[in-house]
Amino acid sequence: MQARFGRRSGLSKESTGMKDCEKDDVPYPPLLPRKVNLQEVTIIPHNEWERIRGSLDKLTREAAALRAERTAKRRMHTQSQNLVKHWTNTYAGMKEQKLKAKQKRGEELEAERQILDVEEELHKEGERKKAIESAKQYQFYQTERVKSFHSGLLLSRVMKERDAQIQYKKNTEKSDKKWEEQLKLSSEKAIKEEKEKEEKQRQARLALAKDHLKQIKEREEEEKERKKNEEKDSEEIKRQNLLYEIEVKKKLSKKQKEIDENKKQFFDSIHDKNIIRAIEQQQEEEEDERTMKFIKAKKRLMQMRQDKEAEIQRLMEERKERINNFLTELMQQKLDNEDFIIARDVAEAEAEREKAEKEKNEKTQAELKAISEHRATVMKNKEEEERQRKIESKEQLLALLEADKLFQELEKEKKLKASIKQQEIQDAHVQKMAVNKFNARQLKEEDLEYWRLTEALAAEKEEEFQKYAREVIACESESTKKYTYPLVRAVQEGVGGGHGPPFVGRGGIRPSYQATDATGIQLPFYNSQGSKFDFQKSKRRLGFTW
Template identity: 30%
Template structure:
């Protein structure tokens, strides 16, 4: 980067200052840099944003582009150039790809036609196989097989007759040769028989000797085995006896233990019974003592009561006697004292009566107050009870009203639901009747189409059977089974047709007989029961009798 001195300014020069300050401070000539003209022009161009090199390069590129375009225009039609050869190769490649595409399209078309032809052949083959699976064609093929069998049978019979007539002469020679061979064989057989008898006799004698030796050996072996068995039996018997003795001793010991346990149990039970009896006896004695003491106490109480009564009577009699004596003695001054006592008694009685009246008044007042309080409480309870009863009655009446309204709403809702159900059932029955009518129409149309298909199948079958019969007649076969199969046909069930196959309802047994189609009064009644012609009659029959 250039310094300020190199750019033509002194060190103390201020760019923000004025020209007078520059004149006052002149630059140092030793530090001033003198530029060349080219550098000065370059700096001036950069300052003026002029880029001659860029302009030159742009002009050169433009000239090259023009020369290139001119050259392309000149060599466009040259054939020996690289571009021309490339263009020819591209055009040839394009033509070749078009030809290959045409070939591929042609091959695809041929492949599609071939597949379509194969598909048609497969469909035709499948239809023929289905046609061959029908009952009538199977019957016709069975008849054709029968004709083949009959033809083969006739050929076999003819061959058998020819063979029989041709072999009659040969049979005599063969019989003579066979007889001669049989005679020689008989002689050889007799010789072999004699030889075998001799060999059998020798073998029998050897076998008898071997049997005798084997019997002796077996007898000795049996004796040894019997001795061993006898010893084993003796050992087992002794072992059994010892086991029985041991078992008997064990059983005796077991019985003794059981008896001992039983005796101990009985002794314990007797001891418990004695303890229980002693306890009961003690309780009985205590009860008796208690009863005796109670009776004594009762007797003493009665005697004491009698004594108290007697003492009271004696004291009363003594008092009466004393009173009589005292009364007799105090007769004179009794009147005064009696009068005084009577006055005191009257005063005392009056005071007592007044106190009693006051107490009675207080008591009556308290009773009255209590009764008033009770009455008020009773009235309050009665009012509360009446209020509760009234509220309960009102709530019951309100509940009854709500219940009645709910019942009325439920009845109304039920009536509306019944009406909706009625309309729904009527609509369903009408829809069912329309559907049944439509199904009957469809069945009728289906029957017509089925009849046409059956007629067409019958025509095809007759043509096919006639071809088979003609071919069999040309081969001089028996065509009676074929005529019978072509004339008979198989029709059972509802005679419906499904892609050339007529269903046959057969008996489920070894015969496989086709079942007939019956239409009786019972079937008609069942049909009437399940298919109603009149909607109103059906509603009455089902019980839908709403008003």
């Protein structure tokens, strides 16, 4: 079939040429799918197709364009910032340069301050060390050993000066007249110089007196001003003290209220505890009372049961006795009537006898029947009572066993509580004894450590004193060795300044001893080589021969 509707004449759509193309391996596939009717395909011009595509992708393209524009602006802004970041002729650059310069100056100032702080700290450290050394030296000089040693040093120097003065006096006595004239001239010259010196001193004293008067006036004015300030300060202090006293009173009243409230709560708690204890005691008493009532009720029931059984037995005995008496009376009456009846009429007697016998038999049968019925009823009631009694006895026994068990548990719990409490008290006593023993041992160890440290410190101080004394004695002995005995005497072992023997176990201290009278003065120290009295002569004079 040939193509129509404006197509050029030629082969049909399913021509052999297309078939050959389909059969061949063509690298490019056809533009339309297979088995598509071309008459149903709409052909659109390229411009119209581009317009449709543009209308469909308009929002996407506008969004992409906006994103690209923003990205370009951001990139341009970043480039501009990177470009002007290091410029110094802009406001931001000048501000940054100023901030850097300010930061640099601050760092330099901080470094200088740190250096000054380090120097000041070193200076203060040196001052502290100097102060500590001077304090240690002053403290060392204030000890009794050093004071006594300095007293000996002063005594040795005084002795040396005294000998020098004696020697000088001896030398002056041997001088000649020329020396006396020269001494007279020198004395006159000295008197003249002394007068001039006194005149100068008088002028200086006058000037000093004027200066002192001026200073006195200034001090009086300052004293007036100071008094005014002190009055103001005293008024302010009085006001502050008044406010402080008011505040203290408020605090004391508040504290007293708290104490009263705590005391009230404490007494309330004690009262509540007493009430609870009384309630518990009352409950225990009620429990004991219920137990006693139960035991009494049980005894009373047993007594009632025994009384009831005795009453039943007594009633049965009385009934038996009544029946026997009644039968005996009947028999006696029968015998009496027989004589009378026999005498009156034998026939009537016989009839009466038969009638009586018949009645007697009927009555006996009725009584025997009543007795058997009564016996059966009594036995039945007795069995029922016995069964009821057994049930009640069993219930009472179970209740009594339960009460006994409860009582045993309560007693066991009380004993357990008492044993636990006793064990706690015993443990507390043992712990307290251990703590007291440990504290005693600790106190003893602390005491020993204290004496050990005291002895070590005393030995160290003694070594320091001996070193100082050796240096001073060596320095003093360079000039002369004649006057070092007081120093050697002061260096003897034993601190404390006393006259007694040194304690070996207490750091070598030498204590002082006081009199036992009211004065309490220190006892003197006698160091004699022996008694000056002849005791043998005294004994002979008194009449003793041994």
